[in-house]
Amino acid sequence: xxxxxxxxxRIIPAVTYRPNLDITVxxxxxxxxxxxxxxxxxxxxxxxxxxxxxxxxxxLLRSPEYSNRSxxxxxxxxxxxxxLAMALTTNGITAFxxxxxxxxxxxxxxxxxxxxxxxxxxxxxxxxxxxxxMPDTRFVINYEIPESLATLTQMMGRAGRDGGPAKCVVFYxxxxxxx
Numbered sequence: 001x002x003x004x005x006x007x008x009x010r011i012i013p014a015v016t017y018r019p020n021l022d023i024t025v026x027x028x029x030x031x032x033x034x035x036x037x038x039x040x041x042x043x044x045x046x047x048x049x050x051x052x053x054x055x056x057x058x059x060l061l062r063s064p065e066y067s068n069r070s071x072x073x074x075x076x077x078x079x080x081x082x083x084l085a086m087a088l089t090t091n092g093i094t095a096f097x098x099x100x101x102x103x104x105x106x107x108x109x110x111x112x113x114x115x116x117x118x119x120x121x122x123x124x125x126x127x128x129x130x131x132x133x134m135p136d137t138r139f140v141i142n143y144e145i146p147e148s149l150a151t152l153t154q155m156m157g158r159a160g161r162d163g164g165p166a167k168c169v170v171f172y173x174x175x176x177x178x179x
Contacts (some may be wrong), residue, residue: 020160023168026056053171054087057143061093061121065167070114071139073123074155076146084143085123093121100127126151135162144171 057073060070073088075081078099085097096119105122113119115134122128126146140159146152152170160166 012030018160020165021156021168022161022165023156023170025170025172033111041144043045053143054170057084057141058091059086060141061077066139068120069138070117070120070134070160071122071137071141072128072155073121073141073143074128074146075123075125076144078125080144081123081125088121094119095121095123098122098124098128100125102127118125127153129155129158132158134158136164137161137166138164139167139169141168145170147170 014055073084073095075084078101081097081099084094088095096114098107102110109133110119110122111128113124115132123143136160140156142152142155146155153176159168
């Protein structure tokens with residue numbers, strides 16, 4: 001499995017190269033070894049969110065490089081989009097879910113509000129993005145690995161379209177890996 005991480009770290013920058021994108025791949029081991037001590041968070045009961053991944057996401061989103069900037073947190077599963085958006089909001093970072101199963105009117109309102117700068121974070125499945133062009137998107141975080149490398153590169157391509165500095169982060173967990 002380790003060779004897959006090395007391959008992922010080599011492939012992603014090669015297929016998404018833009019000088020303004022800073023691309024990072026976090027492994028589960030990296031995440032669990034780099035948690036801040038005494039980091040108190042509330043994860044909704046019954047949620048399938050993993051604590052170390054969620055804590056790392058919170059650390060990133062609260063850091064100066066991410067705070068007060070617009071971005072997208074991509075997930076693979078619709079239920080994770082809903083529970084992650086709820087957990088982020090519960091912990092002081094307002095986020096809205098966007099999935100293929102989301103009510104059409106709510107999707108439209110969410111998209112317009114995000115594009116207008118009223119929301120800063122969307123937690124979305126691959127349903128969010130087609131036709132979306134927000135040039136000053138400063139980050140794209142893949143909390144879960146998407147179904148293909150092509151989808152991953154399309155998602156990352158939504159960051160920094162204005163040429164300004166942007167960050168792309170991939171959380172890679174062996175248990176998430178799909179062939």
